[in-house]
Amino acid sequence: RIVVKDSAVNAICYGAKLMIPGLLRYESGIEVNEEVVLMTTKGEAIALGIAQMTTAVMATCDHGVVAKIKRVIMERDTYPRRWGLGPKAQEKKKLIKDGKLDKFGRTTEETPEGWKKGYIDYNREDPVAPTTASAPVAKMEVEEEKKRKASESSSESDSDKKKEKKEKKAKKVKTDEKKEKKEKKEKKEKKEKKEKKSKKEDSDSD
Numbered sequence: 001r002i003v004v005k006d007s008a009v010n011a012i013c014y015g016a017k018l019m020i021p022g023l024l025r026y027e028s029g030i031e032v033n034e035e036v037v038l039m040t041t042k043g044e045a046i047a048l049g050i051a052q053m054t055t056a057v058m059a060t061c062d063h064g065v066v067a068k069i070k071r072v073i074m075e076r077d078t079y080p081r082r083w084g085l086g087p088k089a090q091e092k093k094k095l096i097k098d099g100k101l102d103k104f105g106r107t108t109e110e111t112p113e114g115w116k117k118g119y120i121d122y123n124r125e126d127p128v129a130p131t132t133a134s135a136p137v138a139k140m141e142v143e144e145e146k147k148r149k150a151s152e153s154s155s156e157s158d159s160d161k162k163k164e165k166k167e168k169k170a171k172k173v174k175t176d177e178k179k180e181k182k183e184k185k186e187k188k189e190k191k192e193k194k195e196k197k198s199k200k201e202d203s204d205s206d
Contacts, residue, residue, distance in 0.1 A: 001037050002026045009079045012046050018066045030055045047072040
């Protein structure tokens with residue numbers, strides 16, 4: 001069983017393949033070329049179809065054919081919930097017919113206020129309220145500038161600290177080198193003294 005969205009039901013009645021956008025719910029264990037029943041959200045059978053995807057592919061894929069139609073059961077144009085036949089869509093068509101909207105459904109001077117307030121056009125690209133949007137944007141920019149300045153000052157202070165640390169390290173290295181040189185000298189002197197002593201003892205024994 002595959003549950004189909006209301007907007008896709010009528011197209012399937014006319015023989016269209018079921019695509020991913022029209023898919024709502026599906027049963028587990030569906031395999032390719034298996035016979036499936038396409039049904040509405042109310043549980044009415046729309047058509048018998050042949051699956052073109054497995055359940056796993058349906059879950060992961062975002063495009064493609066889910067099932068092709070084998071036998072249509074439901075009559076055409078009987079399902080009430082259809083694309084373009086909802087209350088809002090019919091109201092829009094009526095307004096376009098009366099000339100209160102242009103032919104693309106955009107608002108004009110004659111458009112009633114109730115429609116302007118209640119209807120949201122998702123295809124429109126221009127911003128709805130630029131004045132309200134610009135104020136928070138400006139605030140955001142100011143905040144970003146402050147953050148940048150703070151980060152710059154902190155980075156400068158960090159770089160100064162790093163320089164100081166490097167200088168201290170260099171001084172330490174120098175002092176360590178001096179100490180090592182002194183120790184080496186002392187060791188050499190001790191060795192020489194020992195050698196001299198041993199030579200003296202040898203000469204005395206002779």
